[in-house]
Amino acid sequence: MPTALITGITGQDGLYLSELLSSKGYRVYGLVRGQNNPKAAALAVTHPFVEILTGNLLDLSSLVRAINAAAPDEVYNLGAVSFVAYSWQNARLTTDVTGGGVLNILEAVRFYQDSTGKQVRFYQASSSEMFGKVQEVPQRENTLLWPRSPYGVAKVYGHYMTVNYRESYGMHASSGILFNHESPRRGPEFVTRKVTQAVARISLGIQKDIALGNLDAQRDWGFAGDYVEAMWLMLQQPGADDYVISTGTTQSIRSLLDIAFDEVGIDDWEPHVRIDPQFFRPAEVDLLVGDSTKAATVLGWKPKVGFDELIRMMVRNDVDQQSKLAAG
Structure with a gap:
């Protein structure tokens, strides 16, 4: 063993x-x-x-x-x-x-x-x-x-x-x-989980909006x-x-918001999002996208879960968690 x-x-x-x-x-x-x-x-x-x-x-x-x-x-x-x-x-x-x-x-x-x-x-x-x-x-x-x-x-x-x-x-x-x-196990301080948790709470009427920083920052999320x-x-x-x-593709915070709010049936997320300067980084990293060709060639590794599926998975998990918390 x-x-x-x-x-x-x-x-x-x-x-x-x-x-x-x-x-x-x-x-x-x-x-x-x-x-x-x-x-x-x-x-x-x-x-x-x-x-x-x-x-x-x-x-x-x-x-x-x-x-x-x-x-x-x-x-x-x-x-x-x-x-x-x-x-x-x-x-x-x-x-x-x-x-x-x-x-x-x-x-x-x-x-x-x-x-x-x-x-x-x-x-x-x-x-x-x-x-x-x-x-x-x-x-x-x-x-x-x-x-x-x-x-x-x-x-x-x-x-x-x-x-x-x-x-x-x-x-x-x-x-x-x-x-x-x-993943659904991501800490709520990270932007993806912060968004999916907030979207779940907004859809349940527990929370009104979410404060974010740079909506145009792009990341390679898997x-x-x-x-x-x-x-x-x-x-x-x-x-x-x-x-x-990496996945080799990038998504912006705006794309994250589009998918997360769509999962709970909210078409227009702008009324629920406010920009707060405290969430801007002192030195921003604007575009990260990786080339994982070496991993694919040597390790035989490729990502299986796409960005849309990932965010919807996280939102569903947070809706379930927040519903249980609200029910006591």
Whole structure:
């Protein structure tokens, strides 16, 4: 039975990845930060097959203990301070966790390999936010990185540290440069879930409108359930490498609003949307679209769920959730 350790296990990607690995016969360990973490209690209920270990990406010794306890064949580092807007408010914490945490987990894996002689395959969750002020459209694995947020800068650090450990120590360390990927499990602070949750509440008469920033920003949005399969495929290859994971198409916030409101039967969404300057980024990333040809060719990976289907899935989930909450 192969064994995997996942950091960031309670996030949307961690939940989908743990389900995928379990379905493939893996023994799955999840790293959770802190004692009496409410997310750990929820995880134990929804994903009882996950064996929970405590640790913190800021604490190398805790990572060493977790890896020794799990004795993993594969480590997936999904843990990060991942909300871009928050990274301007807390640049230091974002840098320490999202950047420095990668170094810590790489070191812990290296120590384990040196002491046991067992090779561990490592996955690093890199991000399309590393491209920032894009220098090429679409963006590929070799496109110049120009991050435009503290989060993006921290992700660049973690990305290149992963490359460095692969080249310096011969580690099987791969990075997935994932473009935006969403699901009903996405946190409500992210714009897709913020919209679908608000649309559900508006359709039920619970909420009147939603405040947003730049409606013309465009992103390459896919389904998280598809993207975690790409993570797993990377670690099944004989050699480690970096891969862009994307749909290759872009949608604007306006398109997101069109589909979300249409799902609940509202044709004109403009009366329900107001622009609030606080939601504009200090440095905007206007157009991100990825070229995942390498992933298709080498991994045999392609996205299955389209944008329209994804947003409607999220809206239906939120209508169901909000209806239950309203009913008490």
